[in-house]
Amino acid sequence: MEKTWWKESVIYQIYPRSFNDSNGDGIGDLKGITEKLDYLKDLGIDVIWLSPVYKSPNDDNGYDISDYQDIMDEFGTMQDWEELLQEIHHRGMRLIMDLVVNHSSDEHAWFVESRKSKDNPYRDYYIWRPGKDGHEPNNWESAFSGSTWEYDEATNEYFLHIFSKKQPDLNWENPKLRDEVYKMMTWWLDKGIDGFRMDVINFISKVTGLPDAPNPNGKKYASGSEFFMNGPRIHEFLHEMNENVLSKYDIITVGEMPGATVEDAKHYTGHDREELNMVFTFEHMDLDSGPNGKWDLKKLNLLDLKDNISKWQTGLNGEGWNSLYLNNHDQPRMVSRFGNDKEYRVESAKMLVTFLHMLQGTPYVYQGEEIGMTNVRFDSIEDYKDIEILNMYHEKVIEGNEDLSKVMESIYVKGRDNARTPFQWDESEHAGFTTGEPWLRVNPNYKEINAKQAVNDTNSIYHYYKKIIQLRKNHTIIVYGDYELLLPDHETIFAYTRSYENQKLLVVTNFSRESAPFTLPAHVELNTPELLISNYEVAADDITSFDLRPFEARVYKSKIRYGKLPLK
């Protein structure tokens, strides 16, 4: 397998609005990020991914862009951005930017023109259709509730928006639009950035004719995702983008891809395909949802997680590349979702990062995860700011009369604001995030959970992250080794091995608050195993069978059997 720096990197995602506010307006900003770069360098981070910082009316916190080549007022200026890039590079780190080109803001100059008249030169930059029998052109449901179509009086037509009505979809069928996008990407790359995370990039090719979605339950709107996820021209577009832009630079590319399967990912990330380096799969994020989507809560079955992770680990081995994540700005906090955010918060956060970072792929750390930040429960809907939450609440509670407590519970478990509460820097007011009023309330647990406390306590989650990130840098096997699942039917222990040349890693994690006996399967041979890391004190005992404590994690590495090669 080809070795590359982006396979060996650890990436840290910053959601700028919630990271660090330098000017007291309650909103995180670029200077605030620059102030904290030493913190990230100390953690061992190689690459920083910034969620969008471009000009935006903030209907969806920057994922609605009105100018791709300028900076959002609240975040600072282009000069602040240049300084940030310079300071990142100065510390030997890299920067990747969010590329949001499935849609723009309705306030983007292209759309302002496009909606003016049917013969405007920008008309075809977006997807316009006449109504059908006085209704929307089709029955697709928006990701943020309601129809994906918005009627526009000026020209008596509808435009498509898979997300909010302030996020019209760009028309990738139009070669002029594609050229503009490639030019804009080149402009950023020439400024010296090190790659892109591409927002819902597998949505850019829509099925011709935009047919109605099947609607067996007779709902008002139905999911049309099969007509725009991994659509007919997607590989052609990504290949063209690669040829025109990406291939000219030594960069990281990661495509956010809801609905992409392992087979799709082989096509998107295969080394001879010339498309992208890796994708964000959603499959493991959907395992705790029922048939009615993300708000339909379901308890996670660990066996489903094992199946899924194993499928991606073995499927992409040598054929593509995995990105590894358990949370981001759209997902609940991982310690609350997969671990225990109460008495075993520290143990379970350490267990989860062990489980994730020992897999094959490039790991992503989402801000605050490294100090074990948790989900939040605000009593009032007024305290929530996310458009997805608010639209869903409106549809279900205000219009739909659904049970309020059930809806609130689903927000507590799955709402995106769980991940967006301000970063908890210290125990001072507003967790040291701002001297003003934060745009979203701080999680009330900031007095116990904050970076200052974590940095000062050598037993903290933060120090464990430092150690685990360092391990990846010192052991090639962690990056490149082959994966094999052990104990496939065990309901609480997730154990696997990694093999590389003549070395082996054994990773054993307990996903439960109950202790569990572990027995090493007979076929796994380990030669004088060495404990690399664990989240509890471990006596030098027999590793073929031991009791795992609540949320315990251990990693053993077996030594090289022959020759005089140094341990690496």
Ligand code: NOJ
């Ligand atoms: C995915 C982004 O991660 C999410 O935050 C956003 O709302 C949608 N795409 C639309 O851009």
